[in-house]
Amino acid sequence: MLVSEIMLQQTPVVRVLPVWEEWLRRWPEPAALAREPAGEAVRAWGRLGYPRRALRLHGAAVAIERDHGGTVPSDYAELLGLPGVGSYTAAAVAAFAFGRRETVVDTNIRRVHARLFSGAALPAPALTAAEMRLAAELLPSDAAGSVRWNASVMELGALVCTARAPKCPACPVRDRCAWLAAGEPPPAYTPKGQAWHGTDRQVRGGVMAVLRLADAPVPAEMFQQAPADLGFEAAGIGVPLAALHRLNCAPEQLERALAGLLEDGLAELHQGGYRLPA
Missing domain, CATH: 1.10.340.30 (Hypothetical protein; domain 2)
Incomplete structure (x- = not known):
């Protein structure tokens, strides 16, 4: 679990x-x-x-x-x-x-609570103290009932009260829904997904793909030069290494990615190269 x-x-x-x-x-x-x-x-x-x-x-x-x-x-x-x-x-x-009685609040539960009780299309961008108070007040007092409640509301949000296309006709509590009663008002904000292409996160992911396949420390020059320029077989990591170089990231972005992985403990320097932590 x-x-x-x-x-x-x-x-x-x-x-x-x-x-x-x-x-x-x-x-x-x-x-x-x-x-x-x-x-x-x-x-x-x-x-x-x-x-x-x-x-x-x-x-x-x-x-x-x-x-x-x-x-x-x-x-x-x-x-x-x-x-x-x-x-x-x-x-x-x-x-x-x-089977403990605990207040469980994930994205799906927050969305059900927002629509059913607050009449909002979506919960606030970040979890609020008011949401936690509401969830605690709604939680059944017995442990077994609280577990069923948490699981049921979570499944309702995941399968019926979804973010983009809620299946309101199939909802078992639609007659109590404040959002439906209000005429299904639109969200107060537009959720924004996290960028990926061209970001430091994408470069970090490319470096990590190389390190996961490497069975020995990877010299820094292998990250800095295209595999064809190395003059030798890229130690079984040619495919992810080529994918990393196709990103055409700036040298300073690659340096930031490598430094960040070292700082986060996801990589370490060993014998002049980079490897996963021992």
Whole structure:
């Protein structure tokens, strides 16, 4: 549950599922992951994006093995103390994995609450204290009922009360919906997706694709020159290296990407080259 919750942050299920299945096959228990170098977690993360999540999962596995006897804690406060676990993830794991009464508020739940109770097409761009108070007030008092409530509202938002094309005729609470009663007013703002092409994030992703396939430190010049200019086989990393060079990024952008990966702990210098963390 902890692995899936962290993988699903800002990543759709269809992309997560094969990586999650392989991850659990390789590391069925936290202790198995904790015994591996952090770089192996990053390598196995593949192209899910935001690879710092892999480092955090590895750090959580180490903490679980060291501080909790190798068992994922069921208590919200103890979950919140694990590396990379925020309030939503701690609440979701406590509720759905352990049946605890916790207020779970994800994007889907926020959208259902906004339409059903506030009459707004979309919730505010960032989670507010008022939203958390509303969610806490709506939560059933018994643990079993609260878990069913959290799961039901989340599924309603994911499958029926969707962001772009809500299936209002199929909604079981449409007769109580403040947004429908108000005439379906448009959103107060236009959600903006994150840019990708041409950004430092894209370059970082290209560098990470090279490092994941490399079985030895990658010299800096291999990032700076096209593979055809190197004069030798690119150590099995020719395909991602060529993809990186097709981005035609400026030298200073590549330098920022490499420096950022070092700073974030996603790469390290070893024997004059770059590699995943040991």
